[in-house]
Amino acid sequence: NKTILLASRPKGLPTKENFRFEESEVPALQDGEVLLKALYVSVDPYMRGRMSDAKSYVPPFEVGQPVSGGVVAEVEESKNNSLAKGAVVLGNLPWQQYSVHNGHGLTRINPDVAPLSYHLGILGMPGLTAYFGLLTICDPKAGETVVVSGAAGAVGTVVGQLAKLKGCRVVGVAGSDEKVAYLKEQLGFDEAINYKTTANINEAIASACPDGVDVYFDNVGGEISDAVYFCINKHARISVCGQISYYNNTRPATGLRVEPILLTKSALMKGFIVSDYASEFEQAARELAGWVKNGKLQYQETITVGFDQIPQAFLGLFAGENTGKQLVMVAER
Numbered sequence: 001n002k003t004i005l006l007a008s009r010p011k012g013l014p015t016k017e018n019f020r021f022e023e024s025e026v027p028a029l030q031d032g033e034v035l036l037k038a039l040y041v042s043v044d045p046y047m048r049g050r051m052s053d054a055k056s057y058v059p060p061f062e063v064g065q066p067v068s069g070g071v072v073a074e075v076e077e078s079k080n081n082s083l084a085k086g087a088v089v090l091g092n093l094p095w096q097q098y099s100v101h102n103g104h105g106l107t108r109i110n111p112d113v114a115p116l117s118y119h120l121g122i123l124g125m126p127g128l129t130a131y132f133g134l135l136t137i138c139d140p141k142a143g144e145t146v147v148v149s150g151a152a153g154a155v156g157t158v159v160g161q162l163a164k165l166k167g168c169r170v171v172g173v174a175g176s177d178e179k180v181a182y183l184k185e186q187l188g189f190d191e192a193i194n195y196k197t198t199a200n201i202n203e204a205i206a207s208a209c210p211d212g213v214d215v216y217f218d219n220v221g222g223e224i225s226d227a228v229y230f231c232i233n234k235h236a237r238i239s240v241c242g243q244i245s246y247y248n249n250t251r252p253a254t255g256l257r258v259e260p261i262l263l264t265k266s267a268l269m270k271g272f273i274v275s276d277y278a279s280e281f282e283q284a285a286r287e288l289a290g291w292v293k294n295g296k297l298q299y300q301e302t303i304t305v306g307f308d309q310i311p312q313a314f315l316g317l318f319a320g321e322n323t324g325k326q327l328v329m330v331a332e333r
């Protein structure tokens with residue numbers, strides 16, 4: 001039974017050496033416990049924050065202890081009356097092939113609703129992040145211009161499509177020509193910009209948004225965001241969801257002072273953590289599932305196969321190797 005532990009805290013960009021594999025026997029079950037077989041493991045940008053020991057909204061991973069995160073797992077054996085063998089659950093679980101669990105905090109998944117992996121993506125944390133960050137914070141109106149950075153990722157793809165559903169003009173910013181083509185041709189974005197090859201991001205954003213920007217959903221921060229701030233309209237709404245361009249910085253980022261722009265544009269800028277909206281998750285997940293089912297939301301995953309590939313799949317997030325939600329398939333059901 002393999003487990004992935006945090007071997008050391010990264011300085012700057014994490015590497016495979018920051019992780020360590022360990023083999024152990026699966027312990028015998030006690031009364032009330034279940035043995036979980038990991039099926040899909042989610043790798044997410046926020047885990048970079050947990051690899052460092054800086055104080056944040058989730059406690060850091062401990063060196064020498066398992067890394068953990070969102071996992072879809074199947075109950076392989078059960079001594080727990082409420083979780084029968086064969087049940088599928090979603091939980092915050094260690095990066096481990098088989099884990100023993102007391103059942104608390106696991107969410108049962110109905111395998112008939114959608115493919116199991118969707119519960120780590122569009123119907124799970126990233127989808128809910130898009131839903132609340134865009135619809136609740138920014139309240140986009142038909143005809144408005146919405147810009148989303150990190151547009152081809154798990155959150156960004158949902159944000160852009162939700163904005164299209166609301167009748168907005170949608171501009172995405174992403175890191176390759178393939179992603180730009182995917183956003184425009186598959187997801188119906190009105191414009192998309194490859195920030196890695198654009199000579200002047202300020203001009204690119206300005207020309208993609210001739211009527212200015214009413215809503216900005218920010219997944220990345222940095223120069224892409226600065227370029228958007230120069231274009232915001234009066235009463236713009238800015239949802240600060242992620243700042244991935246800073247996650248590997250070794251010193252605080254510096255740059256544009258955005259306050260004078262917010263002031264003169266009477267704009268709203270709001271940071272959030274998706275768990276702020278936990279009391280509304282059920283209703284939102286139902287709504288997202290409905291849109292997936294009736295084809296109004298398309299969904300893309302990048303699925304890497306094999307437990308041993310988890311660290312590499314995680315590291316790939318910082319190189320833009322994923323389109324849509326990055327997952328690792330560890331075992332078949």
Ligand code: NDP
Binds near residue numbers: 151154323
């Ligand atoms: P993604 O699926 O979008 O994967 C990360 C993507 O970020 C990569 O594919 C890459 O795409 C892009 N990226 C990596 N480095 C940089 C960089 N230096 N500058 C610009 N883009 C970069 O991840 P998620 O959809 O899961 O998360 C998106 C953002 O939302 C993250 O910042 C994450 O931390 C945040 N988040 C926040 C939540 C909250 O509660 N507030 C909840 C969930 C996510 P590309 O090829 O375009 O560079």
